[in-house]
Amino acid sequence: MKHLKAVIFDWAGTVVDHGSLAPMGAFVDAFRQFGVDVTIAEARGPMGMAKRPHIAAIFALPRVAAAWQARHGRPATEADIDALYEVFVPRNIASAARHATLIPGAAETARGLRALGLKIGSTTGYTREIMAEILPVAARQGFEPDSLVCTGDTAQGRPTPLMIYRTLLDLGIWPAWHAVKVDDTEVGIAEGLNAGAWTIGVAVSGNVFGYSLEETQALPAHDFRRLRGEAADKLLAAGAHYVVDSVADLLPVIHAVEGRLARGERP
Numbered sequence: 001m002k003h004l005k006a007v008i009f010d011w012a013g014t015v016v017d018h019g020s021l022a023p024m025g026a027f028v029d030a031f032r033q034f035g036v037d038v039t040i041a042e043a044r045g046p047m048g049m050a051k052r053p054h055i056a057a058i059f060a061l062p063r064v065a066a067a068w069q070a071r072h073g074r075p076a077t078e079a080d081i082d083a084l085y086e087v088f089v090p091r092n093i094a095s096a097a098r099h100a101t102l103i104p105g106a107a108e109t110a111r112g113l114r115a116l117g118l119k120i121g122s123t124t125g126y127t128r129e130i131m132a133e134i135l136p137v138a139a140r141q142g143f144e145p146d147s148l149v150c151t152g153d154t155a156q157g158r159p160t161p162l163m164i165y166r167t168l169l170d171l172g173i174w175p176a177w178h179a180v181k182v183d184d185t186e187v188g189i190a191e192g193l194n195a196g197a198w199t200i201g202v203a204v205s206g207n208v209f210g211y212s213l214e215e216t217q218a219l220p221a222h223d224f225r226r227l228r229g230e231a232a233d234k235l236l237a238a239g240a241h242y243v244v245d246s247v248a249d250l251l252p253v254i255h256a257v258e259g260r261l262a263r264g265e266r267p
Helices: 022-033 040-044 051-060 062-072 078-098 106-115 128-141 162-171 186-195 213-218 221-237 247-262
Strands: 006-009 119-124 179-183 198-202 242-244
Touching (some): 006 162, 022 040, 022 078, 078 128, 106 119, 106 247, 119 162, 162 179, 162 186, 179 186, 186 198, 221 242, 242 247
Parallel strands (some): 006 179, 179 198, 198 242
């Protein structure tokens, strides 16, 4: 391609772990250990953020804050967030390793992008400790990016653009509109927009839809259409330039972005 130079992927819900399921049980289990029940929907809300800020965002939910007050007789503190994070991390590492299956089409799409001469970057709300479990499993299945930037690698994570800036440095690419960010979360779309990149939301395979591949395939057609529409609407409202069902549908959109760049358009 003449204009587009790189595609930067999120991981959970975008490349691996259909439905972004790995963190959910870990969040629920960690809060339960401290005597507070949170729902999957509450745990999903801040997805895409680094995990400690994610936990802080769950604590800030009025219902969760009230439940913590009722159980512990006081509001949650920074020390409580740290303590819960320490419990969460090993659970998330174990869960992520079990949910490292590539989303169908991810390996084929990566090969297609490389055939077009594009570099492949990636950013994630996971730490390097977690990604150490996922990377070799993904590589064996055919997905191996040229760059990985994790939470903790930059001074701030999403929705700031710093992880994308680090990726662009790693890949030797500038300006940012020569790159596309692909993500399944609203905060990940914001990351791409704040960097000045094109953004593509992933609706069905990701966090907003929130179903495993098997659960998705078992949905009645009318439920699937409704949930897909709701997920796409959220990602478009977050500012995504395009929305696809999964990375399997990415290549035609990449060609569309290339065409817009050739016409002098910018994100």
